Amino acid sequence: MGEQKSLLEVSDLRVSYGRIEAVRTLSLKVGAGEFVGVIGSNGAGKSSTMRAIAGSVPPSGGRIEFKGADVTSLPSYEKVARGIAMVPEGRMIFGNQTVRDNLLLGAYTRIGHDKAGVAEDMERALSLFPRLRERLEQLGASLSGGEQQMLAIARGLLSRPKLLVIDELSLGLAPKIIEQIFPILIDLNRQGLAVLLVEQMASYALAVTQRTYVMENGSILLEGPSQELATDRRVLDAYLGRRH
Amino acid sequence: MEQILQFVLSGLSQGGIYALVAIGYYMMWAATKAANFTHGDIFMLGAVSTVILAGLGIPLPLAMPLAILLSAAAGALIERVAVRPFNQGPSSVGWMLTTIAIGLMMESAFTATYGPLGKPLYSPLAQSPIRISGTGIYPQELLIPVVAIAIMLALEIFYQRTIVGRAMLAVAANRIAAGLMGINVNRISMIAYAMAAGIGALAGILLAPVAEASPAMGALIGLKAFVIAIVAGMSSARGVVFVALAYGVLEKMIEGFISTGARNAIGFGVMILLLLIFPNGIFGKREVVKV
Numbered sequence: 001m002g003e004q005k006s007l008l009e010v011s012d013l014r015v016s017y018g019r020i021e022a023v024r025t026l027s028l029k030v031g032a033g034e035f036v037g038v039i040g041s042n043g044a045g046k047s048s049t050m051r052a053i054a055g056s057v058p059p060s061g062g063r064i065e066f067k068g069a070d071v072t073s074l075p076s077y078e079k080v081a082r083g084i085a086m087v088p089e090g091r092m093i094f095g096n097q098t099v100r101d102n103l104l105l106g107a108y109t110r111i112g113h114d115k116a117g118v119a120e121d122m123e124r125a126l127s128l129f130p131r132l133r134e135r136l137e138q139l140g141a142s143l144s145g146g147e148q149q150m151l152a153i154a155r156g157l158l159s160r161p162k163l164l165v166i167d168e169l170s171l172g173l174a175p176k177i178i179e180q181i182f183p184i185l186i187d188l189n190r191q192g193l194a195v196l197l198v199e200q201m202a203s204y205a206l207a208v209t210q211r212t213y214v215m216e217n218g219s220i221l222l223e224g225p226s227q228e229l230a231t232d233r234r235v236l237d238a239y240l241g242r243r244h
Numbered sequence: 245m246e247q248i249l250q251f252v253l254s255g256l257s258q259g260g261i262y263a264l265v266a267i268g269y270y271m272m273w274a275a276t277k278a279a280n281f282t283h284g285d286i287f288m289l290g291a292v293s294t295v296i297l298a299g300l301g302i303p304l305p306l307a308m309p310l311a312i313l314l315s316a317a318a319g320a321l322i323e324r325v326a327v328r329p330f331n332q333g334p335s336s337v338g339w340m341l342t343t344i345a346i347g348l349m350m351e352s353a354f355t356a357t358y359g360p361l362g363k364p365l366y367s368p369l370a371q372s373p374i375r376i377s378g379t380g381i382y383p384q385e386l387l388i389p390v391v392a393i394a395i396m397l398a399l400e401i402f403y404q405r406t407i408v409g410r411a412m413l414a415v416a417a418n419r420i421a422a423g424l425m426g427i428n429v430n431r432i433s434m435i436a437y438a439m440a441a442g443i444g445a446l447a448g449i450l451l452a453p454v455a456e457a458s459p460a461m462g463a464l465i466g467l468k469a470f471v472i473a474i475v476a477g478m479s480s481a482r483g484v485v486f487v488a489l490a491y492g493v494l495e496k497m498i499e500g501f502i503s504t505g506a507r508n509a510i511g512f513g514v515m516i517l518l519l520l521i522f523p524n525g526i527f528g529k530r531e532v533v534k535v
Contacts, residue, residue, distance in 0.1 A: 056420045080426030092421035094414050101410050109426035111407050159426055 014061035015048040022048035024218040037205035040215030054086035055079040085161035091152040095141030106155030125154035146177035202239035206230040250379035251496040259492020260389035263485040264447035265469035268440030274416035275436035282347040284466015290445025291457035319441025354459035362456030370453035477525020
């Protein structure tokens with residue numbers, strides 16, 4: 001998307017675990033306010049890419065730029081401060097802390113100097129996900145899978161990110177829950193939040209995102225507007241043909 | 245009957261010391277999944293440095309907090325140089341060697357300079373014993389378990405009500421997720437070590453007026469407190485304090501009814517038995533590890 005100024009620009013990214021290379025020379029971009037999807041089969045390197053972008057895994061090569069600055073090797077906590085929030089695969093809710101405490105932890109980088117802003121954002125997050133308001137004083141571990149995913153997203157929003165990275169949103173969730181969460185993401189995106197969504201269920205990702213990357217064997221196989229890819233034969237055969 | 249009261253009171257006192265030291269092992273384990281084996285010597289550092297500072301003419305109300313701050317700084321430094329670089333992977337064990345080594349170095353350094361013998365620390369609460377139905381005990385000894393429980397309650401408030409405490413729980417639960425919240429995991433670990441060391445030093449300062457401060461005073465207590473933390477399950481300050489107080493009373497019972505010589509043999513025997521019955525510790529949860 002040449003006309004849009006890139007918010008996130010990843011070039012020639014490599015991620016290795018010991019001798020195993022999970023991502024090899026991957027490049028992708030997310031424009032400000034864009035909703036971008038990454039699809040691909042299990043083991044294509046999608047999660048490793050997201051971990052490198054969020055800083056929980058150091059890249060072994062390549063470059064990651066965010067808002068024009070080099071953030072390649074910054075640890076995750078510094079990336080959060082710069083505006084990248086990640087909803088990790090498996091949600092990673094703090095099960096022995098309350099829903100409220102989980103949300104406050106999401107605001108960790110701001111809570112010291114922006115109490116009023118945090119309270120305001122907390123209120124906004126709870127009105128997006130009213131189920132969380134009912135469960136505010138319950139332990140994270142007592143929530144259902146769907147509620148945990150809502151909490152993980154709400155917690156991510158509390159750092160006031162410019163880019164929200166979501167790794168495997170639908171994993172283990174009932175279709176009914178997924179269909180509740182997607183419209184909320186679309187709304188957030190319309191309000192200006194850039195979203196990078198990794199989804200194994202290609203049909204969902206292609207339906208909500210503006211642009212999609214198809215990953216295979218650690219790099220990008222295809223890239224294009226989601227509507228076009230949804231009718232692309234290669235995508236149809238490889239990712240939409242199989243039963244979900 | 246009076247004898248039993250005596251054993252219980254002095255046991256709670258001894259157990260209070262174990263509790264304050266064991267709480268530190270729990271905090272450090274929670275933050276870094278490593279045990280700092282200098283911790284017994286940090287306990288000693290608190291006591292010995294208070295004696296040294298008092299000897300320089302610094303009044304006790306100032307010497308004690310100074311010694312605690314000094315020990316907290318030592319704890320933070322140990323995290324940075326002896327634990328963090330040797331604890332980079334889930335199966336790293338280098339920190340065992342480095343922390344044991346630094347503990348031994350501290351002990352020898354103090355033996356060489358301060359001298360091997362114990363020196364008493366003055367406390368107005370250790371001058372004349374009070375009589376409780378015929379048995380005598382120093383107010384200082386009664387103070388110890390009270391402080392242990394107060395510290396435990398304060399820690400619970402810290403974990404539940406402050407953002408740094410919440411962050412420490414988050415780091416304990418999942419370091420990757422904590423990082424994604426914007427938490428500087430290394431800094432939180434360092435704070436946990438500093439707090440643990442400060443509490444350990446406080447234990448040494450509390451014990452010194454009734455047991456003297458010597459360079460070797462931390463070795464056995466450090467080991468016992470570690471065993472107590474393991475048996476409790478490393479899962480909560482409350483569990484650790486409960487087991488520590490019970491262990492202190494058990495020790496005094498063994499001393500009183502059997503012999504001082506049997507204390508460690510039977511005491512450790514009981515702990516091993518408990519660990520066989522509760523492999524994850526009495527209050528421990530099974531640690532679910534997902535790589």
